[in-house]
Amino acid sequence: MAKDFVKRSENFSEWYNELVVRADLAENSAVRGCMVIKPYGYAIWERMQATLDSMFKATGHVNAYFPLFIPKSFLSREADHVKGFAKECAVVTHYRLKTNEEGTGVVVDPEARLEEELIVRPTSETIIWSTYKNWIKSYRDLPILCNQWANVVRWEMRTRMFLRTAEFLWQEGHTAHATREEAVAEAERMLEVYADFANNYMAVPVIKGVKSPNERFAGALDTYCIEAMMQDGKALQAGTSHFLGQNFAKAFEVQFLNKENKLEYVWATSWGVSTRLMGALIMTHSDDNGLVLPPKLAPIQVAIVPICKNAEQMAEIDTKVQPVIDALRAKGISVKYDNRPEYKPGWKFTEYEFKGVPVRLAFGPRDLENGTCEVCRRNTLEKETRPLDGIVEYVDNLLVDIQHSIYQRALDFRIGRTRKVDTWEDFKVEIEKNGFLLCHWDGTVETEERIKEETKATIRCIPFDAPEEEGKCIYSGRPSHRRVIFARSY
Amino acid sequence: MAKDFVKRSENFSEWYNELVVRADLAENSAVRGCMVIKPYGYAIWERMQATLDSMFKATGHVNAYFPLFIPKSFLSREADHVKGFAKECAVVTHYRLKTNEEGTGVVVDPEARLEEELIVRPTSETIIWSTYKNWIKSYRDLPILCNQWANVVRWEMRTRMFLRTAEFLWQEGHTAHATREEAVAEAERMLEVYADFANNYMAVPVIKGVKSPNERFAGALDTYCIEAMMQDGKALQAGTSHFLGQNFAKAFEVQFLNKENKLEYVWATSWGVSTRLMGALIMTHSDDNGLVLPPKLAPIQVAIVPICKNAEQMAEIDTKVQPVIDALRAKGISVKYDNRPEYKPGWKFTEYEFKGVPVRLAFGPRDLENGTCEVCRRNTLEKETRPLDGIVEYVDNLLVDIQHSIYQRALDFRIGRTRKVDTWEDFKVEIEKNGFLLCHWDGTVETEERIKEETKATIRCIPFDAPEEEGKCIYSGRPSHRRVIFARSY
Numbered sequence: 011m012a013k014d015f016v017k018r019s020e021n022f023s024e025w026y027n028e029l030v031v032r033a034d035l036a037e038n039s040a041v042r043g044c045m046v047i048k049p050y051g052y053a054i055w056e057r058m059q060a061t062l063d064s065m066f067k068a069t070g071h072v073n074a075y076f077p078l079f080i081p082k083s084f085l086s087r088e089a090d091h092v093k094g095f096a097k098e099c100a101v102v103t104h105y106r107l108k109t110n111e112e113g114t115g116v117v118v119d120p121e122a123r124l125e126e127e128l129i130v131r132p133t134s135e136t137i138i139w140s141t142y143k144n145w146i147k148s149y150r151d152l153p154i155l156c157n158q159w160a161n162v163v164r165w166e167m168r169t170r171m172f173l174r175t176a177e178f179l180w181q182e183g184h185t186a187h188a189t190r191e192e193a194v195a196e197a198e199r200m201l202e203v204y205a206d207f208a209n210n211y212m213a214v215p216v217i218k219g220v221k222s223p224n225e226r227f228a229g230a231l232d233t234y235c236i237e238a239m240m241q242d243g244k245a246l247q248a249g250t251s252h253f254l255g256q257n258f259a260k261a262f263e264v265q266f267l268n269k270e271n272k273l274e275y276v277w278a279t280s281w282g283v284s285t286r287l288m289g290a291l292i293m294t295h296s297d298d299n300g301l302v303l304p305p306k307l308a309p310i311q312v313a314i315v316p317i318c319k320n321a322e323q324m325a326e327i328d329t330k331v332q333p334v335i336d337a338l339r340a341k342g343i344s345v346k347y348d349n350r351p352e353y354k355p356g357w358k359f360t361e362y363e364f365k366g367v368p369v370r371l372a373f374g375p376r377d378l379e380n381g382t383c384e385v386c387r388r389n390t391l392e393k394e395t396r397p398l399d400g401i402v403e404y405v406d407n408l409l410v411d412i413q414h415s416i417y418q419r420a421l422d423f424r425i426g427r428t429r430k431v432d433t434w435e436d437f438k439v440e441i442e443k444n445g446f447l448l449c450h451w452d453g454t455v456e457t458e459e460r461i462k463e464e465t466k467a468t469i470r471c472i473p474f475d476a477p478e479e480e481g482k483c484i485y486s487g488r489p490s491h492r493r494v495i496f497a498r499s500y
Numbered sequence: 501m502a503k504d505f506v507k508r509s510e511n512f513s514e515w516y517n518e519l520v521v522r523a524d525l526a527e528n529s530a531v532r533g534c535m536v537i538k539p540y541g542y543a544i545w546e547r548m549q550a551t552l553d554s555m556f557k558a559t560g561h562v563n564a565y566f567p568l569f570i571p572k573s574f575l576s577r578e579a580d581h582v583k584g585f586a587k588e589c590a591v592v593t594h595y596r597l598k599t600n601e602e603g604t605g606v607v608v609d610p611e612a613r614l615e616e617e618l619i620v621r622p623t624s625e626t627i628i629w630s631t632y633k634n635w636i637k638s639y640r641d642l643p644i645l646c647n648q649w650a651n652v653v654r655w656e657m658r659t660r661m662f663l664r665t666a667e668f669l670w671q672e673g674h675t676a677h678a679t680r681e682e683a684v685a686e687a688e689r690m691l692e693v694y695a696d697f698a699n700n701y702m703a704v705p706v707i708k709g710v711k712s713p714n715e716r717f718a719g720a721l722d723t724y725c726i727e728a729m730m731q732d733g734k735a736l737q738a739g740t741s742h743f744l745g746q747n748f749a750k751a752f753e754v755q756f757l758n759k760e761n762k763l764e765y766v767w768a769t770s771w772g773v774s775t776r777l778m779g780a781l782i783m784t785h786s787d788d789n790g791l792v793l794p795p796k797l798a799p800i801q802v803a804i805v806p807i808c809k810n811a812e813q814m815a816e817i818d819t820k821v822q823p824v825i826d827a828l829r830a831k832g833i834s835v836k837y838d839n840r841p842e843y844k845p846g847w848k849f850t851e852y853e854f855k856g857v858p859v860r861l862a863f864g865p866r867d868l869e870n871g872t873c874e875v876c877r878r879n880t881l882e883k884e885t886r887p888l889d890g891i892v893e894y895v896d897n898l899l900v901d902i903q904h905s906i907y908q909r910a911l912d913f914r915i916g917r918t919r920k921v922d923t924w925e926d927f928k929v930e931i932e933k934n935g936f937l938l939c940h941w942d943g944t945v946e947t948e949e950r951i952k953e954e955t956k957a958t959i960r961c962i963p964f965d966a967p968e969e970e971g972k973c974i975y976s977g978r979p980s981h982r983r984v985i986f987a988r989s990y
Contacts, residue, residue, distance in 0.1 A: 040574070040630050041618065044567035049646065052564050074542050077534035078651055078667050084530070086605045096597040101608050102620065103593045105655040107586040115576045118591050118617055127608055128531065130592065140530050156539065161568055161651065165595040177568050
């Protein structure tokens, strides 16, 4: 299966595209820019969803559902917002088809034109704040802590599976608060949730920070983000949480009576992660042999492959293996026992390796005799023979170990590809090697734009934990008080 | 809260609309025909989803995700299919907005017109079978058992929340098989799953049957359905499962090499249930005091309300109640303890009653003294005082009892409103009283259409368990071999 599979070092981009298809994660559809998420890819996404959803609920959020369509006039209410999204809107203009004159097919019925065009939501702030207007009268109605799992559409010109598609799946949280402080705290809290998820479930180490004004969400006062480094050294924004101030409350006239009985505009946040996380997961851990999945999100955590010459031996192994399967499952470990006779063990090994199954066990005739089995860990491809006695605890610990190892490996990689750069000459050389460059910046939009034009690098974030340090802007030489992260990005 | 709430007997339709809004289930949005599903309504839907999803997985199905958009030409490939959906298609024609000439708003950019219009999926057979074409080469690739949870759009002219909305949420299963028998068996199996879910989780008794040709899904050879009776005696189709034959395989040229190495067209099924189930749930059980929810799907199964005069008493009750809450939760029962001081007990009673919480417990000062509490069951509104000792087991059994009782009540109601009718004169009288009429029918589309024109009644289904019985068609007098169910429906 992994035959003719391109190496990361040869062509990282092609490696990614091929991996997505060959590991049965997704494929391009007949509709430009839209992907089909295949069952194996969707099973990983389902695990992401379930984990995130329980984290949202544990922090007091509830789910709801708002319309797919947004009246064009709603989108225009917040000036920055519409500017940010107008160029990538899918527009519904008609609501009926009819048979063509020749009777051979269907055409859009010109008489079924909508009075006002509807936009397929690129994000839902406007439709949600038009709804919140009816929900909020008094401080007693606040906070509102809603999330929705939904599809959104942004008509991107250049698309790549999971990373940038015209339609994608995501969750979008939209909260309403009585005070600025509470809204800021909410936006920060949700960034913590995202960072926790990325670090501890995806095993993708992320840097938390705030976006420069240039990279802010359209309509936000502040955008917080988590940034990850892919194996080619490029940055990937894995999640964002926005402090929206009172912008949307003002655009939709959402006011509340505070405890002093005075009318005030409501404070807002929104925050989202999407199927883009799948791209981050793949590009952080996978290797030239295929996918590498963190045990906590792997649809199959342990694959067990019997090796035998005939049906009799297979039956013997089946009997021997069943208690191991039962015991693993009793621990909540997801096991696939693959005793299909029509496929050879070697084919199965490659298959589960390619699909990133964290642990593979193999039982052969000799193992039957000796009471052993072969254990192979996907992240290092190391194999060892272990006694069956105690194998369940061993595998359980191994899964924990793999989860930690791949996180640590990714963290070491990021640290190794992050360096301080202090001159413009160095910057231009270093950025060609990708990775994160810690640099001083004068805080202006102009400088950031110039740097982007000249090098394609952008400020990924101003890290929350960036220490104060006096320095000079890498580009303009003007004074700066802390370093920010520059990188090329997905 | 239930003040001024219209009675079912006064105006069933208004009762329903008001209940949906006042119980915080859903509301109409600013977009014509699209609803907002509010957190409490969505929490019920989430429980439905979780249960159904685990039932689908237990029967071997996997989830996947296919594009929201369908190229217009795809929809036209299957003649009956396009005829069925053309009149209610939302059509995307453009992919960009631009600032208007006055600079005051945005307009659709006429230069960003799509070469081929895209339809927002009303159902996904066409896009999915265009994908399956690439997945299926040989009998080894079959069966494919995919489901997707998605939103769909059908531009309905008259909409009602949950029952008929322009956008709705649903699941759609799409399976591919090597033989006709296997596909028919799959369609039947999924109807059984739906019936199991309706009967045993929603507590909505349903009749399983097959649709008459007139009521078949556009593109199906057979449509199986589950039909429920609402409290006004009208029928509601709660789920359908379609045997699609080779229609879509032929439309999209999906062939496979069978074991004899010959090319054959693939056999298909599709099956779906939607947020419409919410409407069925509400209209089956709820009463003039608000929602009545089956314990198995209630977001809150037990509400506990303390009754006290001061903070000191409240603290005493808090202490006393905590072990009860813990013990209930340990049994997997979802509990809400509402000790908010700003609301009075009476207000809380009405609130949980209106929201259909199956069991409410109240603790007052006298209960503190006596070691008792008041138990109120929502379905009958009966109250009794019970010792705290053993209260957890009592409540646990009570929830099971309520689940059964509301099912039995709905079943008795349906049986009471179902009768045999043998003459056309009687039919015209009886149909005005609603309910199910068991009648002989000559099997022709013409007769069914005439009856519909004259009485607005349709054939809901030909029940699987309808016994053979010779008779004469209620309308034409021609011979018939079994009775079918006529009713007016949602």
